[in-house]
Amino acid sequence: MNSIISTRFLNLYYNEFHALKGITMDIQPNTVAALIGPSGCGKSTFLRLFNRMNDLIDGVKITGDVLVNGKDIYADVLDVVELRRTVGMVFQKPNPFPKSIFENVAYGMRVNGITDNQYIAEKVEESLRQAALWDEVKDKLKKSAFEISGGQQQRLCIARALAIEPKILLMDEPASALDPISSAKIEELIWELKKDYTIMIVTHNLQQAGRVSDTTAFFYLGELVEYGDTKEIFTQPKDKKTQNYITGRFG
Amino acid sequence: MIKFADNRASKQRKENLAFLTFRIMSYFVVVILAVIILFLLYNGARVISWDFITAMPAEGMTKGGIFPAIVGTLCLVAGSMVFAFPVGVLSAIYINEYAKDGLFKRFVKLMTNNLAGIPSIVFGLFGMSLFVNTLGFGDSILSGSLTLGLLTLPVVIRTTEEALRSVDNSFRQGSLALGATKLQTIRKVVLPISFPNIITGLILSIGRVSGETAPILFTVAAYFLPKLPHSIFDQVMALPYHLYVISTSGTNIEESRPMAYGTALVLIAFVLIMNIIANLLRRYFSKKVKMN
Numbered sequence: 001m002n003s004i005i006s007t008r009f010l011n012l013y014y015n016e017f018h019a020l021k022g023i024t025m026d027i028q029p030n031t032v033a034a035l036i037g038p039s040g041c042g043k044s045t046f047l048r049l050f051n052r053m054n055d056l057i058d059g060v061k062i063t064g065d066v067l068v069n070g071k072d073i074y075a076d077v078l079d080v081v082e083l084r085r086t087v088g089m090v091f092q093k094p095n096p097f098p099k100s101i102f103e104n105v106a107y108g109m110r111v112n113g114i115t116d117n118q119y120i121a122e123k124v125e126e127s128l129r130q131a132a133l134w135d136e137v138k139d140k141l142k143k144s145a146f147e148i149s150g151g152q153q154q155r156l157c158i159a160r161a162l163a164i165e166p167k168i169l170l171m172d173e174p175a176s177a178l179d180p181i182s183s184a185k186i187e188e189l190i191w192e193l194k195k196d197y198t199i200m201i202v203t204h205n206l207q208q209a210g211r212v213s214d215t216t217a218f219f220y221l222g223e224l225v226e227y228g229d230t231k232e233i234f235t236q237p238k239d240k241k242t243q244n245y246i247t248g249r250f251g
Numbered sequence: 252m253i254k255f256a257d258n259r260a261s262k263q264r265k266e267n268l269a270f271l272t273f274r275i276m277s278y279f280v281v282v283i284l285a286v287i288i289l290f291l292l293y294n295g296a297r298v299i300s301w302d303f304i305t306a307m308p309a310e311g312m313t314k315g316g317i318f319p320a321i322v323g324t325l326c327l328v329a330g331s332m333v334f335a336f337p338v339g340v341l342s343a344i345y346i347n348e349y350a351k352d353g354l355f356k357r358f359v360k361l362m363t364n365n366l367a368g369i370p371s372i373v374f375g376l377f378g379m380s381l382f383v384n385t386l387g388f389g390d391s392i393l394s395g396s397l398t399l400g401l402l403t404l405p406v407v408i409r410t411t412e413e414a415l416r417s418v419d420n421s422f423r424q425g426s427l428a429l430g431a432t433k434l435q436t437i438r439k440v441v442l443p444i445s446f447p448n449i450i451t452g453l454i455l456s457i458g459r460v461s462g463e464t465a466p467i468l469f470t471v472a473a474y475f476l477p478k479l480p481h482s483i484f485d486q487v488m489a490l491p492y493h494l495y496v497i498s499t500s501g502t503n504i505e506e507s508r509p510m511a512y513g514t515a516l517v518l519i520a521f522v523l524i525m526n527i528i529a530n531l532l533r534r535y536f537s538k539k540v541k542m543n
Contacts, residue, residue: 051428058352085430095421097440108429111439157425164430 002070004029004198005050005168010064012045014057019045021222022064027215032190032199034213034230036206038245041219043202047170050200051087052080068168085112088161092173094153096145096160101137104145104156108164123163131159132189151182158189162197169193171201175208187212206246210234218242291519295512303513307477313506315477317514322479323392323487324521327471328461330396330483331403336453338400339407346408347415348437367405372465374402379469393483395471402466403456410452414445447536454529458522464491490518 003026012020020042027033035043045054050068054060066073073083085108096104105124114120124141128134133155137148145156154174161169171190175183190199190212203209209216210230217227218241226233226242237243302316309315346363350356378398388394418441426436442449464472472492480487494514497507 053424053428056424056427081430081432084428089424089428091421091425091428093421095419095425097422097425098444107426107439108431111426111429111431111435160425160429 002029003027004069005200006065006067007049008065008067010049010066011062012042012049012054013061015059019222020049023224025217025224025227027198027200029198030194030196031214032194032201032212034209034216035200035202035219036204036209036216036245037219037225039204042222043217043219044172046219047172047200047202050168050170051084051089053089055080081112085164086166087168087170088164088166089170090154090157090161090172090174093177094150094157096153096156099145100142101145101148101156102141105160105163108160112164124159127159127163128156130162130193131155132185132192133159149182151178151185154178154182154186155189158186158193162193166197168198168200171199173202173204176204183208206234218245220245288519291512291516295509295514295516298509298513299516304517308475309477313503313510317488317490317493317510317517319477319479320488320490320493320514321517323472323489324461324491324518326392326480326487327395327399327467327489328457330392331399331460332453332457334397334400335403335407335456339404340411340449340453343408343411343415344437347412348433348441363405363408366401367409370465371402371463372468374398375466375468375470377401378466383470389484390469390471390473390486391484392471392480392487395467395487395489396483398466398470399460399463402463403460406456406459407453410456411445411449414448414452415441417448418444447533450536451529451533454525454532458525461521461525462491462518464495467492490514490521494518 005025005027007023007025010020010023011018023046035047037043048054049062049066050073052073054062062074068083068087071078097107099107102124105127106120109120109123125134125138128137133152136152137143137156140147145153148156154177158169158174175186178186187208190201193199201209201212213230215228216230216233218225218233218237218239220241226237226239228238233242234246237246304316304321305318306316307318346356346359350359375398378394378401382388382394382397383390388397422440422444423436426440427433431439467489471486471489473486473488474496476486476488494511497514498504498511
């Protein structure tokens, strides 16, 4: 099978600190890959490789290859803006802009040069439907995005990411700041979205990883300890460290 | 078991005493402002009239009004802001949004802070040397405005920088992650969010500029000029300098004393009005940013 995301012998340094160590990993299209591991193990850093969010931090150095759709995304010729259109991201804390619900979803299209208002309106509705939010907000699209609940805001952020039709969605603990019901909604949503997108999700919630993902990668101290089928990782891990982590012995 | 000392009463006493002190100190600040304003009202209110605000000074500045000084101050404020706003806001954007952490950025910030520490009379001398003489603008609104603009530049930079810094990084990341460029992110997300605070900082700096005397002393201010300026190359009277003149070197200091208090009152009123406008604007725009 052709993997949509892959890394080869990837190292990442924050100045002197070796944060990711020789990681080689492949992710198949239309699957959900969960990244788990204790805090500081590098899983969020790993996630942020794929839309080059680490570029925003001074002192980051990378060696090895990161391929998205077969293209080296750290090549000099790569257009970061273009990459981020293909690789969407949802953050840990819902971060809607202080604009209306409608404008939040329209934002990605507007900054990418789409001016056809009819298309934008249709796409806003479609994205909100995809994010299972349309019915809750269709009467208040003009209202501020700050007036809806945290769970709704997070789905708004997902809709916002979907509106520019990415191929891949990166999710950095998307449900950790939410109540259990909102969290369950996000999980359901991830199942739905898998049909059209490839999803990488960082999570501290192992049950969640078990429920939503096809494959799971366990990171520890910057190393990819084990990567494979979620069921296998959770029932018969090959590595002792993985076993200790998923049985709650550390972390 | 640990035996805790039973000193609840003494703790309570200390607590009360401490907060009483803090409270008195905070009242003290209010009292000072109130005393200053009452003092000016008591001494100056009786000269305040429509004529005082709209008429030319007369009889060696012991009679008449302060109209040209008001107009002069307005011109200088406007002129200095035309210069200081764009330069200050744009450089603050550069420092906060573009410059990488490092020696250069620290150097620029250090220099900005040093600029803020230079006494205003030094700005006056510098303005005279550069704008009035070297560039040949003469004693004029242009020279005075540029000098005042230089003086307020660090304040504008610092308040703008603070406003930008208070914008949570998650907004920037959210925007960039959607394929927005850095410039789009600044224009469409960062600036709208920080706008209320930026505008407040700008208006407060207007208040500062309107009261400065030293920088205009050698660059624009006229001792007595009972007519309005026609161009930016004219001299003008200005409120703070006028106040200085009629308090120290007028034709009849005793007789013009009430005029001095009246002038001070107008100046203070101008600054207070500016502060109130700043507050109202901030509230208005804070609301608008969320709805937008």
